[in-house]
Each structure stands twice: as C-alpha cells, then as structure tokens.
Amino acid sequence: MTDLYLNIRSVSKYFGELAAVRDVSLQVKKGEVISIIGPSGSGKSTLLRCINQLEIIDSGEIAIEDDVIIASDADGQRIRLPERQVRRGLKKLGMVFQHFNLFPHKSVLGNLIEAPMMVNKMRRNEIEPYARELLSKVGLADKADAYPNRLSGGQKQRVAIARALAMRPDVLLCDEPTSALDPELVGEVLSVLRQLANEDMTMLVVTHEMGFARDVCDRVVFMDQGQIIEDADPEKLFSNPDHPRIKAFLRKIL
Ligand code: ADP
Numbered sequence: 317m318t319d320l321y322l323n324i325r326s327v328s329k330y331f332g333e334l335a336a337v338r339d340v341s342l343q344v345k346k347g348e349v350i351s352i353i354g355p356s357g358s359g360k361s362t363l364l365r366c367i368n369q370l371e372i373i374d375s376g377e378i379a380i381e382d383d384v385i386i387a388s389d390a391d392g393q394r395i396r397l398p399e400r401q402v403r404r405g406l407k408k409l410g411m412v413f414q415h416f417n418l419f420p421h422k423s424v425l426g427n428l429i430e431a432p433m434m435v436n437k438m439r440r441n442e443i444e445p446y447a448r449e450l451l452s453k454v455g456l457a458d459k460a461d462a463y464p465n466r467l468s469g470g471q472k473q474r475v476a477i478a479r480a481l482a483m484r485p486d487v488l489l490c491d492e493p494t495s496a497l498d499p500e501l502v503g504e505v506l507s508v509l510r511q512l513a514n515e516d517m518t519m520l521v522v523t524h525e526m527g528f529a530r531d532v533c534d535r536v537v538f539m540d541q542g543q544i545i546e547d548a549d550p551e552k553l554f555s556n557p558d559h560p561r562i563k564a565f566l567r568k569i570l
C-alpha cells in the first residue's frame with residue numbers, strides 16, 4: 317500500500333470520432349488538492365465523469381487505493397470486475413456538479429440523508445446528527461427544513477457539498493462548483509472548499525477560479541483537446557508554463 321490514492325492510467329473516452337479524453341494518466345495522493353483547468357471542451361468534465369463512472373471509458377484503468385474500479389482493454393472491451401469491488405470504490409467518491417443537482421422535492425436535510433439511507437441502508441436517526449453537523453459546517457444549520465428553491469445559488473452549492481460529504485467520501489470531485497453562481501456568491505462556496513482542503517480532504521476540482529487554484533491547490537493540471545498537457549505545482553504553472561497554449565489561455569483569463 318502506497319500513499320497513492322487515485323490512479324488513472326491511460327484513460328480514453330470517445331464520443332463517436334471525438335476523443336473527449338485521450339490517453340490521460342493522473343495520480344492523486346491522499347490529501348492532495350488538484351485543480352483541473354483548461355479551455356471549454358477540453359475534456360475536464362468528461363474526465364471527472366469517467367472517474368465516477370457516469371461515462372464508460374473506452375480504454376485504460378481507474379483504481380482507488382488498490383482497487384481497480386473500472387478497466388477496459390485497448391479494443392474498448394470492458395473488463396469485468398467483481399461488482400462488490402466496483403461498488404466499494406465508487407462509494408469512496410463524492411461529486412459536486414456545476415448546477416447543484418439537488419433533489420427539488422426534498423428539504424435540505426432530506427437531500428443529505430437520502431443517499432446514506434438508500435445506498436448505505438442507514439436509519440434516519442443514525443445519519444441525521446451527522447447531516448446536521450455537516451450543515452453547520454457549511455454554514456446552513458438553520459436551513460435544514462428549507463426546500464432548494466428557497467435558497468440562493470451559493471446556499472444550494474453548499475448543500476450539494478454537504479450532501480456529497482454525507483456519504484463520507486475519500487475523494488471529492490467538483491466540476492466547476494462556482495461557475496453557475498453570481499459573482500458575489502462565489503466566495504462562500506470557495507471558502508467551504510478551502511476549509512475541506514485544510515482538513516486534508518482529497519479533491520479534484522475543475523475550476524476557472526485561478527486564485528483558488530493558485531492558493532489552495534497542491535497541483536494544477538491543464539487539459540487541452542482531451543489531454544493533460546501540463547501537471548505542475550501552481551507556482552510553476554501560473555508563472556512559467558511549459559506550453560505556449562497554456563500561456564495563451566492564462567493571458568486571456570488573468
Ligand atoms: P469541458 O468540461 O472541458 O468543457 P467536456 O468534457 O464537457 O469539456 O467535453 C469534451 C468534449 O466532448 C467536447 O467537445 C464536448 O462537446 C464533447 N462531449 C461531451 N459530452 C458529450 C456527449 N455526451 N456526447 C457527445 N459529445 C460530448
């Protein structure tokens with residue numbers, strides 16, 4: 317057992333002829349916070365979705381700790397893995413989406429306890445105290461009984477983060493968690509993510525928030541046309557990237 321936690325090896329994902337993710341390898345250690353940046357359409361979301369098996373990969377392998385959770389051979393044939401191994405791996409992943417994806421017909425507390433009850437078969441009284449603790453942690457203890465449509469975007473996203481945490485994941489995957497928010501609401505969500513980073517949560521965060529990437533992340537991965545073209549510490553990537561395409565991208569957005 318190494319401190320290597322999430323191991324993505326040569327993963328490719330095609331949509332028809334388009335290689336949305338092309339031969340991507342990425343190693344994440346426990347406690348590492350990695351941001352994934354790059355132009356729109358470069359495959360960032362697809363990569364996260366492949367890790368979480370929301371997309372089925374065409375080739376490569378993804379392992380969490382030493383458990384391979386998905387693998388395909390070079391011909392795009394899925395390699396059959398023991399179901400329990402795959403489920404055990406997937407349970408270690410939490411996901412936060414750009415558009416929150418809360419259950420609209422459930423209260424905030426209901427959103428948090430749904431998966432622990434349905435997936436982990438926990439009883440309400442087993443999960444509710446922890447769910448309330450998580451709501452306090454994201455600053456929403458007083459919103460437990462509110463419904464999502466009464467919340468601001470920033471509040472919704474904080475609920476979504478708490479909901480992901482309710483499953484006690486070991487890795488949190490966040491796909492542009494602040495991109496759908498009004499600018500004045502971005503800070504409250506980033507500060508929750510920052511706090512998680514300080515608590516050594518392992519995170520992969522697709523983001524356009526370069527300040528967050530620079531200040532909070534251990535590494536920044538730059539994707540372009542389905543590939544990782546640089547994987548470096550933030551200082552290096554932002555001040556002196558190897559690739560001219562990264563320079564051009566940073567010039568445009570900074
Ligand atoms: P990013 O998140 O970096 O903006 P995506 O991963 O969403 O990029 O998309 C990568 C490429 O794959 C884009 O060209 C996009 O149009 C394409 N793509 C993504 N999802 C699908 C899909 N379900 N069907 C077909 N093409 C897709």
Ligand code: MG
Nearest residue numbers: 360361362492
């Ligand atoms: Mg995306």
